Amino acid sequence: MxxxxxxxxxxxxxxxxxxxxxxxxxxxxxxxxxxxxxxxxxxxxxxxxxxxxxxxxxxxxxxxxxxxxxxxxxxxxxxxxxxxxxxxxxxxxxxxxxxxxxxxxxxxxxxxxxxxxxxxxxxxxxxxxxxxxxxxxxxxxxxxxxxxxxxxxxxxxxxxxxxxxxxxxxxxxxxxxxxEARIWAGCFGLFNLLVRIHGQAVHAGEGNRKGSGLNAIDAALPLLNALTELKEKVATRISALPPPPGKPPLAAQLNLAAISGGTAGGQVPALVELTVNRRYAPEERFEEALAEIEEVIRRSTAAMPGLSVETALVGHLMPTADPAGPHWPRWQAAMGAGFGYAPEEFRKWGAASCSDFGWVQRATGQSEVLLxxxxxxxxxxxxxxxxxxxxxxxxxxxxxxxxxxxxxxxxxxxxxxxxxx
CATH class of the missing domain: 3.40.630.10 (Zn peptidases)
Incomplete structure (x- = not known):
């Protein structure tokens, strides 16, 4: 080879x-x-x-x-x-x-x-x-x-x-x-929520006039601030999954992953699109994590009349539960043979990164996944x-x-x- x-x-x-x-x-x-x-x-x-x-x-x-x-x-x-x-x-x-x-x-x-x-x-x-x-x-x-x-x-x-x-x-x-010399212990789940904030476009010269236009970027600012506060709260939720060697405990995460809006300097922006990425620990429930974000969106955008907000789930990976099984000892031995790892070098840890094999476990009822x-x-x-x-x-x-x-x-x-x- x-x-x-x-x-x-x-x-x-x-x-x-x-x-x-x-x-x-x-x-x-x-x-x-x-x-x-x-x-x-x-x-x-x-x-x-x-x-x-x-x-x-x-x-x-x-x-x-x-x-x-x-x-x-x-x-x-x-x-x-x-x-x-x-x-x-x-x-x-x-x-x-x-x-x-x-x-x-x-x-x-x-x-x-x-x-x-x-x-x-x-x-x-x-x-x-x-x-x-x-x-x-x-x-x-x-x-x-x-x-x-x-x-x-x-x-x-x-x-x-x-x-x-x-x-x-x-x-x-x-x-x-x-x-690396790793035995997989499973991983977090993930979902991406697309948030679309609709304002009303007018000539930028009219944008400060009362009753004229509705700036979607201005409307997004309270939401961005509220999500930043929620991000700090989410980060306090620690998982029991073992972290990688020498790393801190694995914590839930909320990230503002993407944002776009506006067209030109001469126009009040009518649309802002924001993608919120949430990595949730196996101990959390997806439905509760999603509802928490949706409530923050509702509260922070409710104060501006005429504003409309829509959300859509554009991605979801379930947590992968403990993937241990009868083939793992032999795969570990094969990894040792290929990379030169001694058996005592292997450690078991999970990750806040995610996998699509949580869906496989759910669909098949088979828990074992070699990684x-x-x-x-x-x-x-x-x-x-x-x-x-x-x-x-x-x-x-x-x-x-x-x-x-x-x-x-x-x-x-x-x-x-x-x-x-």
Whole structure:
């Protein structure tokens, strides 16, 4: 794998060049086409599964274009193991020093939007599967590759739809995680609330005259202040989830994630749009967290006659409960084999970052979710200059191949007959 990693780097460059940023998520069809091309030589059959528009369409919401998911599989009668990737990225933020949709290589650094989260993981898994094919490695599982939409922000994620349709295998490796020696303990939930404040546009020269116009930006100021106060209150709510080593306890969060309004200096602005992002701990109830924000909106915008306010939920990821299960010891051993971690180096922790696998747990009733990936604290995930490294891609590929191989730790493979374990 180390000798052939350049092919994986080339794959990653092609993936990054396809803009799958959400919002709006217009590149999913093109990305599915690229994946079909890359997995065909490995003998996979592919199927495109689109999330029905009625499930994800929100008036004035952030999404546009078909939500095309791709399942790649082949069946030999072995148990299936899902290998999950979300194909969407966040939009490129201001501050990139390189072109975010063009892979840049700086020695072992591979820089580009989605390099770590999580297109680099796809490149690593393809590298592992090619090695298995070329070297004739006998597999314990039939890999099922799941290329899924809309994890970023949680707008009816593709993996949720596949789970609800009964399309998932009995256990799945989720690559939306870390390259560190980590055992996943679960994570927070998330929702995004779009707030639209409607005023009345008039000539800016008339804007200060009583009864003339209604400035939507002025009307938004009390709401912004009220949400800032609520943000401090929310941050006092501490979760019992174990935090990452050396980090403070995990706390609930409220963020003012996006705002836009107005058209020109010569016109009183008639519309402000604000997106509120709320990360809620497993101990909190979604309904109560949403109602708390909606009450703040109602109170802070009630004083201005003629103002109208509408809200819409434009994304929701449920908390992921404790994902432990019978396959975790072997996946931990595979991560150790690939990255060189000793068993005593592994620690169990949760995160205030979120996952679409809370929906999978709810839909399937299966709690176990294996987690790995290319995340590390310094990799600028969701930030300018996001990167992964060539050694991490090789190490993840080794971990995946070890886990899939029939002769790796058969003593702790719960899916082998007892005579072989």
């Amino acid at each position: 180390s000798a052939h990693v350049d092919a994986a780097v080339a794959d990653l460059g092609r993936m990054i060049a396809v803009d799958t940023s959400f919002p709006p998520g217009l590149g999913y069809d093109d990305f599915a086409g690229l994946m079909e091309e890359l997995v065909a030589p490995l003998g996979f059959a592919t199927e495109r599964v689109a999330v029905p528009e009625a499930l994800w369409r929100v008036p004035n919401g952030p999404a546009a274009g078909p939500r095309t998911n791709l399942i790649a599989s082949h069946s030999s009668g072995r148990p299936a193991c899902g290998l999950y990737f979300h194909v969407d990225t966040v939009p490129a933020a201001a501050g990139w020093e390189t072109a975010p949709l063009r892979l840049e290589r700086d020695d072992d650094r591979l820089i580009g939007l989605g390099a770590a989260d999580m297109k680099g993981c796809i490149a690593a898994v393809l590298l592992a599967l090619r090695a298995a094919r070329v070297c004739g490695v006998a597999l314990a599982y039939d890999p099922m590759l799941l290329f899924c939409t809309d994890e970023e922000g949680g707008l009816y994620p593709g993996i949720r739809y596949l789970a609800e349709q009964g399309r998932l295998p009995d256990h799945t490796l989720n690559f939306n995680g870390s390259a 790995g990936g290319l995340g590390r604290p310094d990799r600028n995930i969701h930030s300018p200059g996001e990167y992964t490294t060539v050694p991490d891609i090789v190490s993840l590929a080794k971990s995946v191949l070890a886990y899939l191989a029939v002769d790796f730790r058969p003593d702790i493979n719960p899916d082998l007959p007892s005579s072989q374990s």
